[in-house]
Amino acid sequence: MSDAATRSGLVTLAGRPNVGKSTLLNRLVGQKISITSSRAQTTRHRLLGIKSTDHTQIVYVDTPGLHADNKGVMNRHMNRVAGASLQGVDCIVLMIAASGWTKQDEYPLQLVVKQGIPVILVINKLDQLKDRSKLLPLMELSNRKAEFAEIVPVSARTGANADDLENVILKHLPHQPFLYPADQISDRGERFLASELIREQIFRGFQQEVPYATAVSIEQFKRTKGALHIDATIWVEKEGQKPILIGKDGQRLKTVGSRARLAMQKLFGAKVHLHLWVKVREGWSDSARALHSLGYSDET
Structure with a gap:
């Protein structure tokens, strides 16, 4: 298969703690490889989830939540891991909740826009949004906050619009050979x-x-x-x-x-x-x- 026929690349899932990054990773990969709970900062490590098809490979990078609190060695460790995961990738998926922007979302936003690569905004937890008429104003507000490559509302929990998000991500990946063997689903043992x-x-x-x-x-x-x-x-x-x-x-x-x-x-x-x-x-x-x-x- 020629390089021109395949797309592959690295995509970091970023956002504040407890916004649904690990749930989305498991949904996109199609298998549970990242742990989840309702508690913030469940994820402490960088972890790759690899989704391969015949002609495409997306390497998702799950990270600890980005937060401004740098008190304590563990918090500083998680922020270093998450911050480093924004570098050397092909695009970033920044996640917020459908309930709207919070003060906690501002720190991840500031970090991702500095990277100079495409940022796709994912508005997650669509299934929890009782009034769908609030979605369009949220998207308009988001467009004023930063120049996002695209904005995609999804529900990581139910899978709503997950295929649409994957198609958007693929547009931002280069034509190149797979980065990992096609049957590998994670970099972790x-x-x-x-x-x-x-x-x-x-x-x-x-x-x-x-x-x-x-x-x-x-x-x-x-x-x-x-x-x-x-x-x-x-x-x-x-x-x-x-x-x-x-x-x-x-x-x-x-x-x-x-x-x-x-x-x-x-x-x-x-x-x-x-x-x-x-x-x-x-x-x-x-x-x-x-x-x-x-x-x-x-x-x-």
């Missing part, structure tokens, strides 16, 4: 994906500060006779968080493990034996050394 699926269940199952105080490390990941044997440690920052996570008679931890195991079996297509432990590592999220040891590199 199974150990990473397993740790993220455990963290997802913590974000979905716990309130207050507990999800933000947790990190997951995979101690063993072994295949034997068609089954996966996975041992993982959930790290918390304070002794008081450990009993909250474990629950009475270990029930809350069992629920996390059961739900994560089912998600892994669906993703990996194999039976999974999962064992979880909870350990304390004081102040890990505010230590650069601890973050690095737990897999939080700059990922630029």
Whole structure:
């Protein structure tokens, strides 16, 4: 196949925390590879989702939410990862919610318009917009804020207009060979994906500060006779968080493990034996050394 017959390129999904970037990535790729929850800053890492057809390959870059708060080592890490992901790509998809522009949206907007590459504005959560007559004024306001290549309203949750968005993105990708093998769907390995699926269940199952105080490390990941044997440690920052996570008679931890195991079996297509432990590592999220040891590199 000649280069002129194929299009491929990198597309960063950007926006404030909890605007639906990971949900949209999973929708566009057609498979769950990025974890989601209703809580802000669920995504901590840069992750590629790769969508290939016969003649096109779109490499989506999912990133942590961009936010002006730079307090704490973890926040600075996530902002560096997200900011670096805006560079060296072919276009950027900036996401806002259909409820309208917020103060939190202004910081990502300022960063993306500085890049000098096409920016497609996605107005997400269309399914939550009760009065559709508000959509046109929002699009007109958006056009006054910046010179967007195009504006596309979508619902990442239901898939409404996702195909239209993909067609718009393809117009901004160069004619060149595929960047990754056609059967590859992510740049992340199974150990990473397993740790993220455990963290997802913590974000979905716990309130207050507990999800933000947790990190997951995979101690063993072994295949034997068609089954996966996975041992993982959930790290918390304070002794008081450990009993909250474990629950009475270990029930809350069992629920996390059961739900994560089912998600892994669906993703990996194999039976999974999962064992979880909870350990304390004081102040890990505010230590650069601890973050690095737990897999939080700059990922630029």
